[in-house]
Amino acid sequence: MGNIQPMITLHDISVSRDERQILSITAHIPTTGITAVIGPNGSGKTTLLKLLHGLIEADEGSYSPGSQQLGSALVLHHTPLIKASVRCNLAMVRDSSSNTKITESDIDSALASVGLSHLKNQSALKLSAGERQRLSLARAKLQRPQVILLDEPTANLDPSTTEQVETIIKNLALEGCGVIFTSHHLGQVQSLSDQVVFLADGQCLEVSNTENFFKHPQSDQAKKFIHRELGWK
Template sequence: MLPIRAEGVSYAVGGAAILDGVSLTIAPGAPMLILGPNGAGKSVLLRLLHGLLRPEAGRITPAAAIRGAMVFQRPVLLRRSVLANLRYPMALAGVPRAERARRAEAALAEVGLSTLASRPARRLSGGEQQRLALARAAALEPQVLFLDEPCASLDPAATRAVEEIIRRIAARGTKIVMTTHDLGQARRLAGEVVFLHRGRVVEAASAERFFAGPASAEGAAFLQGELLW
């Protein structure tokens, strides 16, 4: 699956350009954080890379229907038990039954939900739900995992738990591609940064370089907390 290449990708909704000629490469390595003010097009870019949206211009390779796995800002949990939620996408992906059980068990243990396996998933707390969504995606053992603001609606404790899980998934070799508007979180997790502004990639650099001193005026303003739109 990797590397995933986007070349000159554009996308518009109702005539308004959301993304305009975006090019980037997702290669194996440390987590890629997509940063940018609200409305920069981060979520749309993630959906295009994952395959939920089709670019109106440009192309994304490899040309698969769906690339990798994805976790959404608000976790979409099926109206089933925690365990059934884990098994459902694995069954769709054709994971053999015995393997499904093994992976589900391991994933539950990793996110600390083993004791809640038979609970209705939608009765979990917000943090537990997001951990389950992460476990569900990770159990697919994707090469690349897209995370769209996974901690946006979580409290600090739940955020730390989720970040710890993300680090562990990344350590196993899964490429993380994640959006966030939380600069602290970006500093804690990022290996590389893609800075998006008004639908364009303004900067793509290693996290070290970007946080040390952005090359662009917009990037600098964003880090100062001055660029909100």
């Protein structure tokens, strides 16, 4: 993982679908440490991650570094796995920084880092939801991204598996990989993230240090959102 630029600058980004603007953003999104992208359902969180990764393009506007330079790995809700062993699902990965194939020892250490070594030869399609998520994280990590983009990484996981995934996220950040994740769990956002990006109706209304955001939200939308979700003040 090379030197990460500290932020992505988005300028007048516009994404529309079915003649409706679903993203309209000018903002600086941090790429170091752990950043949580939060906001109500449909506010554009997943669309933003897909845009940063280059899975979708903006209709207007620009962002820098672009997806090619950013070198990100994206883990969506239901990352597809191939009908083969856990090992095979990792062996197909290429290192995005050098485009080289992954070695057996890379696979072993990625599996160990997510606690899946014992399932190396099991069929990936037989994994539980939590194991699938950990495999997806191992696969993303093997790409040696500068930034890892995670869409609701702990949705539908039990508390103990949630904790395991949160530990993996913290370790990724400690190893120098930027993490940008979406979440509806504000308790998790408070304990895990360094920064918050708050979206509402496709717009970025706040980018702030996490503690500041929860203590002193600036926009009425953020105040209402926190109040609704946390029953705050």
